[in-house]
Amino acid sequence: MKDYGMVIVGAGEAGARAAVELRTQGWTGAITMIGNERWHPYERPPLSKHQLYEAGEPAPTTILGSDRLNEHNIGLLTSDAAVRINRQAHNVELVSGIQVPYERLLLATGANPRKLSVQGNAAEEMLYLRTFADAIRIREQLQPGKRVAVIGGGFIGLEVAASAVTKGCEVTLVEVAPRILMRGVPEQIAVMVEERHRAAGVKFKIGVMIESVDKEVSGEYVISLADGTTVNCDVIITGIGAIPEMTLAVTSELEVDNGVKVSELLVTSDPDIFAAGDCCSFPHPLYGGKRIRLEAWRNAQDQGTHVAGNMLGAAVPYSALPWFWSDQYDQTLQVAGLSETTDTTVERDLGEAGKLFFHVATDGRLVSVSGMGPSGGIAKEFRLAEMLIEKQVRPELAALSDPSRRLKELLRA
Amino acid sequence: MSSGQWIEACEVDDIEVEDVIRFDHEDRTFAIYRTEKGDFFASDGYCTHEKFHLSNGLVMGNVIECPKHNGRFDIATGQAKRAPVCVDLKTYPVKIEADKVYIQI
Structure with a gap:
């Protein structure tokens, strides 16, 4: 391989989204993903849920199968792992001995159980x-x-x-x-x-x-x-949490800080190396530039998609709202945004559809929302609440607690 | 594939402006939309990614967002607009007669 292409270490959610997005945004050179598992990129959320209990032979939920890899001309090396980044020579050395030259490199190495x-x-x-x-x-x-x-x-x-x-x-x-x-x-x-x-x-x-x-x-x-x-x-x-996988970053002397340290553009201390997903910590513009690291499916997807643009030179800060969800039995639980213990909590009771809790900072800004209810019941209201946080509104608390007041109207106010 | 049969789905006022409801017919489920401009559209009821009812999702403009994983579709064309969805949504013709919404399936 002589082609200096886009190289992605890690074939999980973030890596797969980045690969497709690089192509979608017009990169015509090589794209190579390196995954240390034997599978095509697959979704992790089902692993703790139906794949543990459903009858029948379980199979991974594939994100990028052979047909889509071919369609986008994305190379995937499975059951292999990067052991060294040669930053001067611009290549990555793999366990198998292969050297993959890169124009830009993405670390999407995820995390390991604590x-x-x-x-x-x-x-x-x-x-x-x-x-x-x-x-x-x-x-x-x-x-x-x-x-x-x-x-x-x-x-x-x-x-x-x-x-x-x-x-x-x-x-x-x-x-x-x-x-x-x-x-x-x-x-x-x-x-x-x-x-x-x-x-x-x-x-x-x-x-x-x-x-x-x-x-x-x-x-x-x-x-x-x-x-x-x-x-x-x-x-x-x-299940007591996860530790970011940052061995490659450490051995190649990239800066780390509770994960591979990236700027708001998701670029590491080396301008040609980026990071996305569970492995990286980044400053969040919605929360005063506070450095955070998220272990979350949507963040992996959003950062993977976002970083592709910046790898191609866009220089757009990443500012998506942190969002987590969990399914247990017939209930779904969602959390968006980041809250502090000093926040005021306002309850919005949707009856059988569930409950939302709004978290309002001392300056009156809505900073976080959490909710729980039967699958689907809270989804619409929750999504609107996320948009209210993104807009940095200072809502009237009485409107939040009254389910007859429509959140869509607050968004337009 | 389409028998071209027109089915009464609901009353116009059953759907709020810029919203969506679920309509079940025989063993199938559909989503019926009303946009802010007052247009009505219909599509398959389940997201093409995983089997979740789009009727629990949020309509913003001409876009429906799946409540589960935030995949998006264009309501009018069914076109997949945002990952994780990559398969377009099947849409159905809609007509309004005497304040009733009919879809052709």
Whole structure:
């Protein structure tokens, strides 16, 4: 390969979106994606949800299959990984020995599950979820009647718990923090989520430290908790967050700061190297330039799409609103924007359709919204709330709490 | 493919201005739209990406956005406008008679 093309390390959501967008925006040279899994780029959100419990042979939900890769003339190297960036020579060296020259390089390397550091002889036997292979491994364990312990009450842990209980497992969820969903979800919604899980039969151990994880001779796992109780189970699945994959950035001496450090243009400290998705931290213009890193499907998609333009020279700052969603049972939970503990929370009760909570900063600006309800019920209102945040409106609190006042009108005001 | 049969879907006033409702007929589901300009359109009810009802989505101008993953379609033509959707939405002719909305399927 002599062609200095666009090279993308990472064939996940961000990488795949960038590849297509580069072509859509008119790049005619080579585009090469390097993925360390054996699959074509696939969607990760289903891994913790229906791919864990639905009957039938699971298959990854492909984002870019052979036909679309061919249509866009995008090269994909699977089961290979970049080991070094030669910034002077402008090429990337792969495990397989191939050297891929680049004009511009995108790091879309994602993140890896944070490992739980704990005493005991079974600490290495806990299962984690990130890839399709991980999902298959967990799925095999989720048999009716099995006792499943889930460590971590964030989105992944809760979704796995919902899937496991749906499969007929006996599920206990352990969270060391004072409540579930501590990160970015208001307490009102956390309470609704926990109630829904309890109704489905999930047991909770909350606000208690884990002392050790051991395997008995019988094959049973025993999680010993600081309150003196134990959780005895057949399988342990741990979801306690993710760590950005930035090895390449570190070894090639790019700046890092809780991820590959990029500017608002998503460019690293090397002007020919960009980063997007879970692996990068970036300053957010809607929140005073605060540096954040998001582990979220939509951010990966939006940044992947956005960065393509800047790789081609557009120089447009990235400012999309942070957005997260989680599906558990028949409920959907969404959070948009970033809130602070000093925000005022206003509830909007939509009855059977669910509830929204608006978070208003001390200066009166709407900065975040969160909501929960049956799938589809809150979608329209939630989307309008996002637009209100993007417009940086200072809404009348009474209008937010009154469901008969239309959000579309506030948007036009 | 199309039998050309006209079906009564709803009353004009069943749909708010710049909004969408769901209409089920036999074993099929449709989305019926009313734009701000007062035009009516009809399409398949499910998003072409995953099986979610577009009727729960937001209409802004002539665009419907899927409530689940924010894929977008042009209401009038069904054209896919934003990832993750890449397959166009099938649309159906609409006529208004005596304040009733009919679609041809």
